[in-house]
Amino acid sequence: MALGLSIFLIVTSVVMILLVLLHKGKGAGLSDLFGGGISSNYGGSSVVERNLDRITIVVGGLWFAGVVALSLFLKG
DSSP states (O other): OHHHHHHHHHHHHHHHHHHHHHSOOSSSSHHHHTTHHHHHHTOOOHHHHHHHHHHHHHHHHHHHHHHHHHHHHHHO
């Protein structure tokens, strides 16, 4: 069970990193390094950004639940 939760946490961590890097940058941030500044100048859909925000929040909640579940499993 601990191995399964650890793998789940690794996968959700990688997904969270990718989702955060996909967000549109506000200036000279890390997302501009990967081309985020170019896409923001050519107009992005606000619907896409809202969905990206929602997906990021859901994955973050799953990650947090995984951390709590792993800590409870290892403690008990």
